[in-house]
Amino acid sequence: MSISMQDYTLAGSQEVRHRVLRNTYWLLALSMIPTVLGAVIGVMFNLPVPRGLLGFGLFLALSWGFIWGIEKTKHSAMGVVVLLGFTFFMGIWLTPLLTRTLGFSNGGTLIMMAFGGTASVFAVLASIATVTKRDFSMMGKWLFAGVVVLILATLANYFLQMPALWLAISVIGIAIFSAYILYDVQRIVNGGETNYISATLSLYLNVYMIFQYVLSLLGLGGERE
Template identity: 30%
Template sequence: MQTQIGTHDITLVQAKQQASTVFLAKVFNWMAAGLTLTGVIAYLVAASGMARVLAASPIFFILVLAEIGLVFFLAARIDRIQPGTATGLFIGYSALNGVTLSTIFLMYTQASIAATFLVTAGMFAAMAVYGMVTKRDLSGLGSFMFMGLIGILLASIVNFFLQSSSLYWAISAIGVLIFVGLTAYDVQKIKNIGEEGIMTQGDAAIRKGAIIGALALYLDFINLFLMLLRFFGGSRD
């Protein structure tokens, strides 16, 4: 009897691990699709010369506000909207972010942007693997990182008026640590969602869960990239 219970437990663990792996793959696929779309649009807008026009126009700030609104709307209404709508909003956000990020080509060389992207990808992958394999509960880390995120947002607003270079670099360094930590936390959270049975809840729940997970990791990656670009980006000036 004990052997049978042990075998059943092992089978259940394996089933959870397999479900989690499948769900993580869906999340990472959507995240990769979003990043690809963002990168292609950013490059095309910059190459067309529209980035320079956009940077000098108040439309830029309107687009940034629209991005923030899309993120909050998607996160708040993910349980009530249709999977197709959630997917469309994520794709729309990725495209819109590509437009606004095209302005980085005005500040940094293409070579330094590409190099920073590779560094970001390496750091992100390392922390993603850590989040998947660690036995440590990272929920406490996530709460701490979220408080740190609020802190750097407030500090960034203050520094908008102070224009302190010391505070700028401090925010950048702390920002890197925060988004590295959030990457591990978010991956572990997504892994746990997969193990808790979302793969048995139907296609709609799976799609929406994958989209919201992809959005979280997409934001971690983009923000880590922008923070690292402050250190590794080669200025055009």
């Protein structure tokens, strides 16, 4: 039985895709360690994370700085170091939300529910993106536009302070970043993303934002001690 060069090329391409996906999942799991560490340190020492409009602007500036650094170093081991530094920073930035949630008598339960719910969403959607024949590539532009609208709505709500608007932002945010999991995982599966550090960054941001929005929603039903 003869095997054509095209078959060799196809097999090699599939192996590369599987390796990128495997490395991405391993690095994503690893990235949770500095995130948890940053969150624990932030809560234990009550680190003064800026809130409000100033805090949001600072968060965007620092996040984009880290993302720029990750993209510049993604082809070397330093990219992993910068990525893990970014996830540590993101853990610290959860301090206000976690502190507020832990102020409820069932705060610990709410955090575990948010973590479990986020993990379940990721597992289900990543599995769908891996096996489905449906093409999610057309969602990219719409999802990016949705993120822009989400940022603008969040900025507006710092002035309006409308609980109903924040509720809508959280629900829409969960939907957008859940859809991004489908989009990003399928890009890896189809060979559209071949760098596992960049792939991990994308998936990490999706998971982080979903967790944050889910925990915010669950906090609406928190029980005061």
